[in-house]
Amino acid sequence: MTDSTKNIRVVLVDDQTMIRQGLGYVIQMQPDMQVVGEASDGEEAVELVGKITPDVVLMDVQMPKKSGIEATREIMRMHPAVKVLILTTFDNHNYVVEGIRAGAVGYMLKDADSQEMLDLIRRASQGEALFHTVTAAKALAEALKAQPSVADVTVAPSALLDELTDRELDVLQQIAYGYRNDQIAQNLFISEGTVKTHVHRILQKMGVEDRTQAVAKALRLKIVK
Structure with missing residues (x-):
């Protein structure tokens, strides 16, 4: 059981x-x-x-x-x-x-x-x-780098950059660095609840299901380091 x-x-x-x-x-x-x-x-x-x-x-x-x-x-x-x-x-x-x-x-x-x-x-x-x-x-x-996604071909980096706010890009970069929500909150001087809201919006705007896919797509489009 x-x-x-x-x-x-x-x-x-x-x-x-x-x-x-x-x-x-x-x-x-x-x-x-x-x-x-x-x-x-x-x-x-x-x-x-x-x-x-x-x-x-x-x-x-x-x-x-x-x-x-x-x-x-x-x-x-x-x-x-x-x-x-x-x-x-x-x-x-x-x-x-x-x-x-x-x-x-x-x-x-x-x-x-x-x-x-x-x-x-x-x-x-x-x-x-x-x-x-x-x-x-x-x-x-x-x-x-070696395995581009078919879905990404239809999204230009500039278009995605226009969709994401500056703060969402900051959060996305922190996710790419491997930080947890509490660490992102501390690094960006915002609440953990605000981080969760940003993450949710990032996933929606990028058309992905989770943080892993978001980082992969962002790296392929070169919008994060």
Whole structure:
């Protein structure tokens, strides 16, 4: 039976049982999240996500039957609202690039601190882009540059700049830097409620569903750094 008070539903995907058990123990201790399923390979992960549609998936890369990258690609095609965090042992450039292209919203090393992991899960569930290692940052820029979106072709940067206010552009830049709403509020000397309002309007004007897509589009159109 699921606990309705725990609003972040997480699926763990890793071929090592001890890794899943360790991650699961930490996650289950949190008041706002719960593990709703586990899978030991990519095929099982795709099937499981299709049955229970979690909020966040922690996805290992190297697994039998189907890799984490392949599984992520299939999951995003069928369930685009699910947020996938790539989980791996190595800060590998190719894994990051392929993970981004597959639709993952973040990249996490297995030796990350438990509090960092929990923070990433919470932020991923809110649609934030979470590629914060040096390798990931470079790979993110490369992947976005190399993979233009068809939707973006119809929107000129100047037209989008006309739509967004100066303050919305400030907030969008802060999002691109990876800041949370509370940090943006502090940096721009505005309330967190005002930040949320700006974020909502930015997503509407840009025609995207979440912060990750907003940053990707803004980078492609070169309206943020």
